[in-house]
Amino acid sequence: MRALITGGAGFIGSHLAEALVGAGHVVTVLDDLSTGRAENLATLAGREDFTFVQGNVTHAAALEPLVASSDIVFHLAAAVGVQLVVRSPLRVIETNVMGTHTVLQVAARHGVKVLLASSSEVYGKSDRVPYREDDDRLLGPTTRSRWAYAESKALDEFLALAYHQEMGLPAVIVRLFNTVGPRQTGRYGMVVPRLVGQALRGEPLTVYGDGQQSRCFCHVRDVVRAIRLLAEAPAAIGQVFNVGSREEVTIAALAGRIRALTGSRSEIVYVPYDQAYGPGYEDTRRRVPDTSKVQATVGWQPALGLDDIIRDVMASMSPM
Numbered sequence: 001m002r003a004l005i006t007g008g009a010g011f012i013g014s015h016l017a018e019a020l021v022g023a024g025h026v027v028t029v030l031d032d033l034s035t036g037r038a039e040n041l042a043t044l045a046g047r048e049d050f051t052f053v054q055g056n057v058t059h060a061a062a063l064e065p066l067v068a069s070s071d072i073v074f075h076l077a078a079a080v081g082v083q084l085v086v087r088s089p090l091r092v093i094e095t096n097v098m099g100t101h102t103v104l105q106v107a108a109r110h111g112v113k114v115l116l117a118s119s120s121e122v123y124g125k126s127d128r129v130p131y132r133e134d135d136d137r138l139l140g141p142t143t144r145s146r147w148a149y150a151e152s153k154a155l156d157e158f159l160a161l162a163y164h165q166e167m168g169l170p171a172v173i174v175r176l177f178n179t180v181g182p183r184q185t186g187r188y189g190m191v192v193p194r195l196v197g198q199a200l201r202g203e204p205l206t207v208y209g210d211g212q213q214s215r216c217f218c219h220v221r222d223v224v225r226a227i228r229l230l231a232e233a234p235a236a237i238g239q240v241f242n243v244g245s246r247e248e249v250t251i252a253a254l255a256g257r258i259r260a261l262t263g264s265r266s267e268i269v270y271v272p273y274d275q276a277y278g279p280g281y282e283d284t285r286r287r288v289p290d291t292s293k294v295q296a297t298v299g300w301q302p303a304l305g306l307d308d309i310i311r312d313v314m315a316s317m318s319p320m
Ligand code: UDP
Pocket: 082, 178, 189, 190, 191, 192, 194, 195, 206, 207, 208, 209, 213, 215, 251, 283, 284
């Protein structure tokens, strides 16, 4: 299989690239290195079954030959991270909507399958967990830029489904819940690498709000396995799938676990949301996926738990 991975120099994309090359596929990565990093692909550099192209998904001319020579596009390129979304909503909307539209347009022209990486953010702040793929969504007002990310990803999904319905594009949509593992950086707000980094440096662990908000963290290795299974399953075409862990943990408990596993003496400090993200930030209180659909379709469930994740992130951040 010849696979194109947009955003392949990013955290999830680089793990996917390694897994596909390892399985004997030929991989091209397109990434503008805005948040991705060339060193994430260091293990693949120089291989003849791997090509890196620096470029942006909104440029159709650059995309065209890459898509035309691929059997599948894994579209992972996106503006990511809550902090980036709050600070640069324009960049988020343009990259996520125009980039995805361009990818879908070009792929439809060439009849190339697309696996679209969407996000659990599309469920917004609904408190009816676990979230099922066909649940209603509850988002905040347009005056709170945080919701621009959710809307951009929802629009991506509408576009992919419309291209599937009207143009016959084989498209699979994957809603990724909180995904964690080596190479994820805390620079864009992600809580696990941030807290592990703080613990290893002996700095205070910053828990936002009252710490009673909860998430389910899934190891990137499990997520990559789900993405690959769904990409290969004919029954997945034209469908939306949640991919994530069911192991729910509050952020306060997460901080405690990270402190224990790192052996850190860092104190845990509670930072008001306003201070962390600026005024008017709305957080999702609980986020838990219903993963029965992906399990029924391709037999996937996560193999790794929260402690495995914390240990792997720790190992990847510890000085050699
Ligand atoms: N969070 C935190 N401390 C940090 C970074 C994040 O308490 O240093 C919280 C954040 O407010 C949210 C949760 O951890 O409630 C998960 O945040 P992240 O940005 O990793 O992902 P999200 O689920 O918001 O997309």
